[in-house]
Amino acid sequence: MSNHFIYLDPSPQATGDGPLTGKRIAVQSNIAVQGWPTTAGSLALENYTALEDATAVARIRAQGGIITGSSRMSELGFGLRDDAGEAVLRDEGTDAVLLTDFLGEARVTAADVCMFGYKPTYGLVSRFGLIGLIPSMETYGVVSASLRTISAVMDSIAGPDARDFSMSDREKPEFAPRTISNRPTVKAGFPTEVMTMLTDEEQRAYCKGLRMLFDRGISVEEVSLPEFTLFSLVHGVMGSVEASSSAGKYDGVRYGHRAQGTKNWNEMYLKSRGEAFGALLKSYLFQGAYFQFENYDIFEKAGRIRARLVKSVNDLLDVVDILVMPTKRKPFEGRWAETVHDVYNAFSLTLPANVTGLPVLQVPGFIMDGGEDLGMQWIGPAFGDARLLDLANHFFEHNEANV
């Protein structure tokens, strides 16, 4: 078995026919497939087997998709150090990978392999069966070389699910690719504050990318998000608190690693959790516990700032059709992030879409001087998912990513 997977289905099968027929799709190991080990990259879920299919898995199979296996991932999805999504796409003849996205994982993974990566609007796809960490920020993400495949996956997994009450009541949008006949007028805004935080080298790639949009007929204008640095801080406070709560259930009693030789239940909890979690995740959970138990005011303040940030981005999206910014930072590699601080630096440009819950597409093509691709994010208005993918399809129709 390829070491990119923790489980490979010996005879993968679809349950129906549809736009995904014949497509081979891998899932991350925190996405429930009945009977499969679902360890979410953590000892805390060692030997845990899913009792039911995640809604997204059942829907993909019903549309003809083949779920090939379950890929390795970082502990409970925090960071990309042990993530195999990008290797699966490169090495395994896989059409798409379905993964969890609460920091920007789908976009950064896609940028690493020069593919498309998509994170839908929060509340558009059921989270039932997704073993999550930060429930208010996370959704599924899809990575594929083909925009059409992403649209087809979205078409199958989006839409109301009675098992996830946090979803929007909206009807499922039509994702079937439509040809936009007339030359659409599209306005893209680039935030000044993003430009100024980049290195010279990154700025050149960013400008080149904006130029490329302009050449394709997209008008590009400068916009301002004065509080851009707050996205990371708000995510760091609220995300860590939610993670601390979510990870509270991993006590090693019913599943997962259980410490031996303990004297009472309290010691068993402490030791089991102490042994199960790695240093990076532990420090993140400590951070959350600190705000939860010692400094709750900061958490509440972060909630208020979050609402303000959402409003500021939505206001901009009333003026422009999309916001564009790079996906990755050259100086901060997600794959090498060792501390919570490193992780937040590596995802600093992708966090805003998670904080605001907005749909976002990573498009390959912010090429730097050295040939490395920083990737380009297109952030669209809430529930404008279908339109966002349609636009991208229009402008990149004959330019599917080269793998």
Add this chain to the structure above:
Amino acid sequence: MDYEAVVGLEIHVELNCPTKMFCDCPNRPGDEPNKNTCPICLWLPGAIPRFGYEALDKATLACLALNCEIQEKSAFDQKVYYYPDLPKGFQLSQAHYPLARNGWLNIIGEDGQSKRLRIHHIHMEEDVAKLVHEMEGKTPISLVDFNRAGAPLIEIVTEPDMRSPHDAMEFVRLLRTQIRYAGSSECSLEAGTMRVDANISIRPRGTDQMNTKVEVKNMNSIRHVGDAIAYEIERQKESLAAGEPIVLHTRLWDPVKKVTIAMRGKFAGPCVPDPSVPPILISREWLADKIARLPEMPTVKAERFNRQFDLSEEESFQLCGEKETADYFEQVMAFPVPARMANHWLTTQLLPALKEREETLPASRVTPSRFAELLMLIDRNEVNANSAKTVLMRLFETDLPVLTVIEQGGFSQVSDASELEGIIAGVLEKHAAAVADYRGGNAKTLGFLIGQAMQASGGKANPKMVRELLIKTLTP
């Protein structure tokens, strides 16, 4: 120093919904352990809680019955604490935005005056699992039963308005009546569908300071609520007298030794909003519908009974304490039966008999119409009181018409004058001495003679007629 007590209550009430709060599992905690469970209420990874509207309905009715203002927006938080009865590490509870605020109940205080006790707020929350401690050979083990996990609860938090065990017991009694009327819960301390925790502090009488409080738990009856509070007030007075400070902590009531025992420091975990459970927004139309569904509450009903039927204020209030009893009475009153008589027979005969049989009024074979039929026969002197009691007991065992039961048992009252005269003649002949005694001026002997005549008739004689005929015969 003269102290007064300051008491507030935190009351958990288990709602009688058919399913749990966040999944479709049956809400039957008493079933075989872990039978009523699913990934959601086992709190397994990947499951998402799904709030059930039954719980909202029942909770809202209970809040309305306690005169609360239902909040337009309420929301669930994750109340974080780690204990084996809560394996997911947090309980879903409305910590920041409760369902209802500003309620009250009017009790009768110790001075006989009406006294308003305020409710600070009422919030919804899920129950946790139940721990069962057993021995496996010589090793103590703890088992976790998830049948109760996720069961729908409301928690009623009062203002510290109570000043005595009496106030607290009256409050709990009235609260139970109101919530039973609303149909939201049985509120049984004994069966565990209601749990009362008391927060108690004392202060010099006449001051309004709020001193360190002590929480007392584990009272299994209303009587115990009073006893535990009374004990704790005395304990605190003694502590202060001995110069010991009162420390914030939790104590358990020991119903056998009748004392409170220190348990642990009071712990309050943090509460963060749960992003997976959307806020509850209540529309005016929805609320109006709930208000319309709320039945006539006991005070209003008692006032109406007092006006509508020939009952005293006291009798009306007694009768309306239980909705089932009041409803039954009203159904009986649809027949031409005197109210006082119906009330008397209901409270002194029917209810005690039901209790003995562990039956309930709605499920009893003694339906309102059968009971009314019997009462009408008594009223028309077709059966006397003694026989009627026996007939009533037989009605519990059979569905036969009341008249058939009376005929088959030969319980018809003898009101035929000539037949009675024959019986009386026999009695007078047998008890010549008593007759002489009566004629000699001892009126009390009449009672003896009536008794003898009744006995001679096998208890079936119309006692009123016997009395009249005796007087007529004995009077020269």
